[in-house]
Amino acid sequence: MRIDVLTIFPEYLAPMRAALLGRAIDRGLLSLDVHDLRNWTHDVHRAVDDSPYGGGPGMVMKPDVWGPALDEVCAGDPTPRLVVPTPAGRPFTQELVHEYATEQRLVFACGRYEGIDQRVVDDAATRMRVDEVSIGDYVLVGGEVAVLVMVEAVARFLPGVLGNPASAAQDSFSDGLLEGPSYTRPEVWRERPVPDVLRSGNHALIDRWRRDQSLERTLRRRPELLDALPDSSFDKHDRAL
Numbered sequence: 001m002r003i004d005v006l007t008i009f010p011e012y013l014a015p016m017r018a019a020l021l022g023r024a025i026d027r028g029l030l031s032l033d034v035h036d037l038r039n040w041t042h043d044v045h046r047a048v049d050d051s052p053y054g055g056g057p058g059m060v061m062k063p064d065v066w067g068p069a070l071d072e073v074c075a076g077d078p079t080p081r082l083v084v085p086t087p088a089g090r091p092f093t094q095e096l097v098h099e100y101a102t103e104q105r106l107v108f109a110c111g112r113y114e115g116i117d118q119r120v121v122d123d124a125a126t127r128m129r130v131d132e133v134s135i136g137d138y139v140l141v142g143g144e145v146a147v148l149v150m151v152e153a154v155a156r157f158l159p160g161v162l163g164n165p166a167s168a169a170q171d172s173f174s175d176g177l178l179e180g181p182s183y184t185r186p187e188v189w190r191e192r193p194v195p196d197v198l199r200s201g202n203h204a205l206i207d208r209w210r211r212d213q214s215l216e217r218t219l220r221r222r223p224e225l226l227d228a229l230p231d232s233s234f235d236k237h238d239r240a241l
């Protein structure tokens with residue numbers, strides 16, 4: 001997978017070259033190019049934004065900077081899927097992660113909170129798939145942090161990135177539920193023992209206990225996730241909970 005990121009804060013994306021993601025890049029499992037949007041500015045001040053038409057607070061990012069930048073970065077094959085993080089976007093969910101993980105090329109356009117001139121997205125959409133995506137209902141200064149979140153979530157699903165591919169298959173949301181509690185040594189910590197069932201060696205019982213913990217946690221913290229699952233997701237034991 002080839003990933004390009006356009007940003008006015010290239011240094012903000014430095015964490016993508018560390019740890020798991022950095023190793024995946026070093027191993028050629030994905031390529032990452034970060035581009036400084038100011039390379040496409042035209043004036044001595046290297047301006048990337050301007051006042052909003054119609055007035056209002058903040059600044060809007062200029063189409064005559066973003067347009068040429070996207071033209072150049074998105075050129076070539078295959079045509080990329082353009083992802084624009086924005087608080088006004090569709091929710092970034094594990095379903096979208098799975099979709100993105102199958103793409104050969106993703107281009108991320110990092111805008112500031114007040115946004116990018118809408119004509120940039122409208123123009124790009126005539127040539128490629130464009131998603132305006134939100135990672136949650138809170139206000140960030142810019143899209144860079146959202147890109148870090150999205151790239152990490154997607155990269156986990158690329159072949160070879162995770163040491164144990166089963167991890168991705170078993171983590172939260174893989175079955176639509178929240179993951180239950182996890183424990184490791186010591187067996188007792190500050191007078192708190194590990195649940196006996198986990199030391200029983202009875203894997204059928206352990207699986208059942210984990211499923212119950214997952215259902216109970218999801219019901220308590222995110223009941224709407226249960227409502228979104230088809231009835232076929234639950235067996236008679238689940239329903240008895």
Ligand SMILES: Nc1ccccc1-c1cnco1
Nearest residue numbers: 085086087134135140142143
């Ligand atoms: N708040 C923001 C400001 C700028 C670019 C993206 C966001 C965003 C993305 N998901 C939630 O917020």
